[in-house]
Amino acid sequence: MIMQVRLPDGSIKIYDGPVTPGQIAREISEGLWRNAAGAIVNGQLWDLERPIDFDCELKIVKLEEPEAAEIYRHTMSHIMAQAVMRIYGADKVKLGIGPTIENGFYYDFDIQDVKITEEDLAKIEEEMKKIIKEDLKIERFELPKAEAIELMKERGQVYKVELIEEIPDEKVSFYKQGEFIDLCRGPHLLSTGKVKHFKLLSVSGAYWRGNEKNPMLQRIYGTAFAKKEDLENYLKMLEEAKKRDHRKLGPQLELFFINTDVAAGMPIFLPYGMTVLLELMNLSRKLHKKYGYKEVGTPLIMHEKLWRQSGHWDHYKNNMYFTEKEEVTYAVKPMNCPGHILIYKNKPVSYKDLPIRLFEFGRVHRYERGGVLHGLLRVRTFTQDDAHIFCREDQVVAEVTNVVKFIDELYSIFGFTYRATLSTMPEDHMGDEATWEKATQALRNALEETKVPYVVAEGEGAFYGPKIDFHVKDVIGREWQCATIQVDFQMPERFDITYKDADGTEKRPVMIHRALYGSLERFFGILIEHYAGAFPTWLAPVQVVVLPVSEKYVDYAKQLSEKFDKTGIRVELDDRNETLGYRIRENQMRKVPYMIIVGEKEKESGKISVRTREGRDIHDVEVEEFITKITGEINSRSISLTY
Numbered sequence: 001m002i003m004q005v006r007l008p009d010g011s012i013k014i015y016d017g018p019v020t021p022g023q024i025a026r027e028i029s030e031g032l033w034r035n036a037a038g039a040i041v042n043g044q045l046w047d048l049e050r051p052i053d054f055d056c057e058l059k060i061v062k063l064e065e066p067e068a069a070e071i072y073r074h075t076m077s078h079i080m081a082q083a084v085m086r087i088y089g090a091d092k093v094k095l096g097i098g099p100t101i102e103n104g105f106y107y108d109f110d111i112q113d114v115k116i117t118e119e120d121l122a123k124i125e126e127e128m129k130k131i132i133k134e135d136l137k138i139e140r141f142e143l144p145k146a147e148a149i150e151l152m153k154e155r156g157q158v159y160k161v162e163l164i165e166e167i168p169d170e171k172v173s174f175y176k177q178g179e180f181i182d183l184c185r186g187p188h189l190l191s192t193g194k195v196k197h198f199k200l201l202s203v204s205g206a207y208w209r210g211n212e213k214n215p216m217l218q219r220i221y222g223t224a225f226a227k228k229e230d231l232e233n234y235l236k237m238l239e240e241a242k243k244r245d246h247r248k249l250g251p252q253l254e255l256f257f258i259n260t261d262v263a264a265g266m267p268i269f270l271p272y273g274m275t276v277l278l279e280l281m282n283l284s285r286k287l288h289k290k291y292g293y294k295e296v297g298t299p300l301i302m303h304e305k306l307w308r309q310s311g312h313w314d315h316y317k318n319n320m321y322f323t324e325k326e327e328v329t330y331a332v333k334p335m336n337c338p339g340h341i342l343i344y345k346n347k348p349v350s351y352k353d354l355p356i357r358l359f360e361f362g363r364v365h366r367y368e369r370g371g372v373l374h375g376l377l378r379v380r381t382f383t384q385d386d387a388h389i390f391c392r393e394d395q396v397v398a399e400v401t402n403v404v405k406f407i408d409e410l411y412s413i414f415g416f417t418y419r420a421t422l423s424t425m426p427e428d429h430m431g432d433e434a435t436w437e438k439a440t441q442a443l444r445n446a447l448e449e450t451k452v453p454y455v456v457a458e459g460e461g462a463f464y465g466p467k468i469d470f471h472v473k474d475v476i477g478r479e480w481q482c483a484t485i486q487v488d489f490q491m492p493e494r495f496d497i498t499y500k501d502a503d504g505t506e507k508r509p510v511m512i513h514r515a516l517y518g519s520l521e522r523f524f525g526i527l528i529e530h531y532a533g534a535f536p537t538w539l540a541p542v543q544v545v546v547l548p549v550s551e552k553y554v555d556y557a558k559q560l561s562e563k564f565d566k567t568g569i570r571v572e573l574d575d576r577n578e579t580l581g582y583r584i585r586e587n588q589m590r591k592v593p594y595m596i597i598v599g600e601k602e603k604e605s606g607k608i609s610v611r612t613r614e615g616r617d618i619h620d621v622e623v624e625e626f627i628t629k630i631t632g633e634i635n636s637r638s639i640s641l642t643y
Contacts, residue, residue, distance in 0.1 A: 006057045022048035022190070025060045036060050037068035037194070037226075038187045045070060047140055047187040063195065063226040070100045072195040075138065075188045076128075076224040077105040080200070082180035083127035084220070088114055095182065096159050096208060096217045103234065104223035108206055110159070116218050121200040124220070128198070135193030136177040140186055148172035152183065159208065197231040198224035201238070207371065240476050246528035247375040253533050253590060255524075255541070256376070265373040265380030267521055272541035275570065277524060279539050280517065281361060283413070283637070284385050291406050293359035293387055298339025300363060304329040309494055310338045311430055315463040319366045336362035337488075337513055340388040341495045344509075349499040354509060355391035355399055361520070362386045376525030383520040389512040390497070396510050400446035400468075400485055403514050407470055407483045408450075410516050413637050414527065416472040419479075420452050423460035423467045430464050430490045439487040439510075440466040464490040465513075474530040482523060486513040534591040534613060538634040543570045545592045547583050549599035551575075556603045560596060560623065567627050569634070588613050594630065 005013045005024065013024060021039035025032045025048065039046040040059045045067065052058070061067045077098035085093045088111050096108025109116070116124075143151065145164060151174075152160040160183045164172055175184045177192055189195065200222040208214035225231040250256045255273035258266065269277060288295065301323065307313045312320065312334065321332040333339065340358045349356070365381045372378055389399050411418055422443055425436040443466055447454050454468070461467050470483035488511040498506040517523040527535070537543050544564055548557040554575045564571040572592075574583050580597070587595050595611040602608050608626060610618040 001053070003053065004055045005052070008059050018051040018053040020049050020051050021046055021058060021060060024058065028060070032060055032062070035062045035064075037063045037065075037189060038071040040067060045187050048190055050140055050187070068226060071187050072189055072226065073100040073105040073224050074098075074184075074186070075192070076195065076198050076222065077107050078138075078175065078177065078180065078182055078184070078188065079128050079131050079192055080105075080124065080220060080222060081107045081109075081182065082131055082177065083124050084109055084111075084116075085180065086127055086131075087124060090179075091156060094159055095157055096206075096219075097163075098182075104201070104221060106219050106221045108208070108217040108219045110208075110215060110217050116203050116220065118203055121203070121220070125198075125200050128200075129196075131178070131192050132196055133193065134178065135191050137191050138175055138177045138188045140173060140175055140188070142171045142173050145170055145172055148174070148183070151181075155181070157183075195224060195226060197226070197228045198222060199231060199235060205371075210369070210371075212369070212371075237476050237478075241478065241529070244476070244529040244532045245375075246377075246525040249528050249533040250375070250525075253528075253541075255528070258375070264370060265368055265378070267376055267379060273524070275541040276527075276535065276539055277520060280520060280524065281385075284361075284410075284517065287406065287410060288359045288385075288387070291357070291402065293357040295359050295361075296340065296343055297360060298336060298342070298362065299333070301330045301332055302339070304331055306338050306342075307331045310341075310491060311464060311494060312338075315428060315430075319368075321365050321367060332365045333362070334364050334366045336360055336364065336384060336386040337388055337491060337511070338495075341491060341497060341511075344390050344497055345495065349390070349509075351392060351499055351501045351507070354499060355389050355395055357387060357389045359385070359387040376521045376528075379519070379521055382522065384515045385517045385520060386513075386515050389514070390492075390499075390509045391512065392499075392507070393510055396442040396487060396512065397445045397449065399512055400443060400487070401449050403485050403512070404446060404450045404452060404468075407516055411470075411472060411483075414530070416474070416530075418470050418472045418482075420447060420454035421457045421460075421469045421471065421481075422447065422454050423457040423462075423469060425466065426459045426461050426463065428463055429461070431493075435489045436461075436466065439489055442487050443468050443485065462486055462513075464488050467513075472526070474526065478529075480522075480526045482518040482526070483516045484514065484518060487511075488513055534593075536638065537593045537630065538637045540591070540593050541570065542572050542590070542592050543630065543634065544594045544596060545572045545574050545587050546596045546598065547574050547580060547587070549580055549597065553598050553600070553603055557596075557598050560598065560608065563623065564627065567631060569627070569630060584611065588615070596626075 001017060003015045022033060025036045036048055038048055038061050040061060041052060042056045081095055081098055092112040094110040098105065098107035148164050149161055152164060163183060172183065173185060174181055175186060175188055200220060202221045204219050205216045206219040208217055223234060225234065253272065254270050256267045256269045259268060316334060320334050323330050343358055344356065362384050363381065364384060368378060368380050391399050424440055447468065465486045465488040467484055467486040469481050471479045471481050473479050492508050492511050497509060499509050501507045546557045546561045548554045557573055557575060561571050561573045574587065576583060584595060591613055593613055597609045597611060607620050608623055610621050610626060
């Protein structure tokens with residue numbers, strides 16, 4: 001048997017029998033072998049010691065390369081599971097699953113008579129360090145399905161038995177390190193001593209397989225990195241993220257709260273929060289007008305037949321809310337697109353009318369399981385800055401390009417950088433492959449024309465069309481998925497919408513779905529964390545607070561407040577019977593951009609003293625000068641302070 005292995009540089013190695021990536025790495029260089037975490041074989045991650053017996057393309061993955069993270073974090077999840085079994089007893093610990101996730105890993109445990117707390121993580125970490133020091137060899141082996149089930153039954157691993165019974169393959173793979181054996185596809189490192197830089201982060205509950213009817217397991221989260229420096233930087237970022245957590249800052253700054261007893265996943269916005277939301281909406285409305293959109297409004301609840309026709313009934317029903325009156329079923333809308341189609345169909349459309357761009361701040365409701373709800377970032381009701389563009393096929397690339405320019409202008413106001421993901425046809429889809437390919441190519445052409453960096457996410461499109469998702473990067477380096485653009489040939493077909501072409505024939509328009517903030521609530525949550533609650537002046541709920549030094553100067557402070565108010569500045573008078581120092585600290589905690597302090601000197605001179613929320617003091621400022629500077633800052637939507 002002659003076998004060819006093509007390497008990344010184009011060279012080909014020829015073998016007359018099975019070979020492992022580790023052997024090939026060692027042939028190339030001893031240093032490469034020592035620094036290798038695994039391999040990529042025909043696009044699939046692969047163990048260094050797992051034989052290859054077929055022609056392939058192969059890349060050796062070094063520990064510091066991004067692809068290695070999945071391998072060493074997966075290994076770390078096994079090390080953690082082994083440590084938990086050593087501490088609490090192999091006969092008492094039933095293993096769930098232990099996958100890698102973005103920036104880390106977790107493992108789910110069912111432990112008899114034990115509840116793991118955050119305080120227990122330190123002792124689990126100590127045991128993990130011992131396992132790493134033991135440098136146990138990690139070995140992959142396979143068993144016939146029946147033997148695999150028997151092995152897990154003998155070990156009391158009932159959850160693993162359930163998983164094996166559902167595996168369609170005749171053979172099942174396991175990994176062994178010392179006394180620890182786990183059902184796993186892999187790949188893993190060669191030994192437990194290969195990577196040392198890790199940290200356990202938290203403990204939470206998780207239903208087995210995400211089903212609320214199943215037992216509640218204990219989930220331990222952790223992270224690991226190839227380099228100590230990378231781990232330390234990530235932990236610093238997590239600490240910074242904790243300080244910025246919108247779930248804490250939102251109530252603290254009186255922006256919003258969530259009453260989980262009566263409205264779980266449904267935020268309640270307070271006056272300050274509504275002020276920020278209205279500013280975001282005002283900005284959006286101005287830009288939508290600039291880019292040629294018309295604002296509309298559609299019903300919150302509509303007849304079930306609309307959702308059957310749109311395809312949501314077949315593909316999205318489990319995520320929808322329903323109500324029944326007079327023996328008729330209505331659905332609370334999870335999306336705005338069918339309503340916009342009704343507007344399009346309301347009167348005949350000519351090719352001269354296209355493109356038609358309809359925009360709505362549409363409130364939608366989507367069911368999310370209680371366990372995944374997360375402040376404003378994962379909710380059950382939210383408002384989309386939703387729009388649908390109806391256009392001719394030859395206009396698609398230009399319209400998508402126009403949307404990308406819109407997104408770029410909007411995000412630059414907040415200081416966001418971004419990247420894009422092009423998501424292609426999923427298994428659960430409507431329509432034929434040729435139509436999907438046409439829609440996907442239109443999106444690809446627009447991305448390349450606008451020179452937006454993107455990666456392809458195979459099979460992750462919406463059920464009705466491919467999409468581009470835009471991921472913004474915040475000030476501490478985290479990415480958030482916000483804007484989306486979707487090209488849809490399916491709904492125009494399902495709703496039989498047409499336009500009259502120049503030759504008098506009826507043609508089918510293309511429908512482009514897009515949202516820029518995405519969810520207004522989610523975008524708000526991201527902004528709270530991005531700015532750590534210290535919004536730029538144009539967005540701040542209170543832009544100026546006037547602080548009289550004592551009761552004697554309240555009248556002058558009121559005059560100033562009224563003057564600021566008339567110029568459109570959001571101002572408050574803080575004349576509470578508290579010390580000036582106390583009131584300054586309070587307003588700094590509230591993250592008010594500017595504090596105007598007035599006393600005898602200011603009253604006599606007609607000038608003001610300005611204190612910024614960063615603690616800078618500027619004295620003898622002319623009132624009109626201050627008004628000019630702050631209104632300029634507000635109108636320009638500057639993200640940096642004037643003073």
